[in-house]
Amino acid sequence: MFNKTSSVEYLKFGEVYYDSSERSYDQNHILTIQNDTLTFLFEADDDIYVKSVEGICMLVISNTLDPKYFSEFVIHRTIKINKGVYFNFIPLGNTSKVEMAFNQNTSIINRFFNGIYTHSRIKPNFRIQELVAYYYNIRSTNYIFSGEKDQHWEITYVDSGTLYTTIEDQEFELHSNELIVYAPEQFHTQSTKEEVCSYLTFIVSMDISEDDKEKLINRVFKISRDSRTSVEKFVQADEDKSQYDQNSMIISLEYVVNDLLKSSIKQDRKVASTPMQQRFENEMINEILLYINQNIYTSLNVEEICDYFAISRSTLQSLFRNNLHIAPKEYISNLKLDKSKLLIKESKYTISEIASILGFSSIHYFSRRFKQKFGINPSEYANKILK
Secondary structure: OEEEEEHHHHOEEEEEEOOOOOOOOOOOEEEOOOOEEEEEEEOOOOEEEEEEEEEOEEHHHHHHHOHHHEEEEEOOOOEEEOOEEEEEEEEEEOOOOEEEOOOOOEEEEEEEEEEEEEEEEEEOOEEEEEEEEEEEOOOEEOOEEEEEEOOOOOEEEEOOOEEEEOOOEEEEOOOOEEEEEEEEOOOOOOOOOEEEEEEEEEEEEEEEOHHHHHHHHHHHEOOHHHHHHHHHHHHHHHHHHHOOOHHHHHHHHHHHHHHHHHHHOOOOOOOOOHHHHHHHHHHHHHHHHHHHHHHHOOOHHHHHHHHHHHHOOOHHHHHEEEEEEEEHHHHHEEEEEEHHHHHHHHOOHHHHHHHHHHHOOOOOHHHHHHHHOOOOHHHHHHHHHHH
């Protein structure tokens, strides 16, 4: 999934605003974004406010000029980019436009980095251009096909029995639910022995890279359950022959080929036992954390969050425990205390005012919690950083 600037991950670079109509700026500049690659990032000596005004735009942002630490966010809502943070933009279509707002005295400079940064676009690395032919074969015992080669790709999927094949004198043996791919101009033979064999043959025209071609040829694949389902969908589409079934047939075959490519480079991964539930939890916790951040300068409490999101206290506790390993009340308190350090550094408010701004019940409670977390009371911290 793409990250949006309205996600929690963006908060280390700035803030997101649902409504920025009350803000005014000395300078507003429309920037047209056309380049797919970046050689520099911008850096401003004051906060910059950005919103997308045309097209879809990717924000590339970082606290360093090392490209391996660059983060990407699709611009969503009006955002603030903190001063000193490096940023630039890449269009997700052919072009896009963003509006940047800042104060008149703000300086924005280009910071060049080593190399070139390119957003990895999602494009197919192969495409079946045409389904040339397909048929179901039932071969009796001791069947022999002397061989052929042609300009198309051929996929053979064994339904039952055993099929013997050679590809340029290399021998292969296929059993039920196994598949082999013949590349264009690969000479191949097929035969059976003591049992009847039935198999599907698909002949296609396919655009594919040489690297991916090598992953498909000269090997037998045991296809996955999902690929078997896709073959069944192909057969069903052939039987139905409604208006869009030809599309469905090609899509089904592309799924099988893609599954083969994935299996050729598959590595062991930890897979969520309930991916849909995990996705729901990720989205829910993200929205809750954004809500907390936007309301951190209030006397925010757990009950208010539960009411706003229409969830029980136990559900909220579970979300935080399972995903953040912290209780929601403690998370809110820690965030308030982190914000208090920023407010102290700004030197605009007294300690008493900061306690009130952050919704602490009293300055004494605020001071006690501050010292518990940071090992120093707020006044001592203020004196230390202002010296």
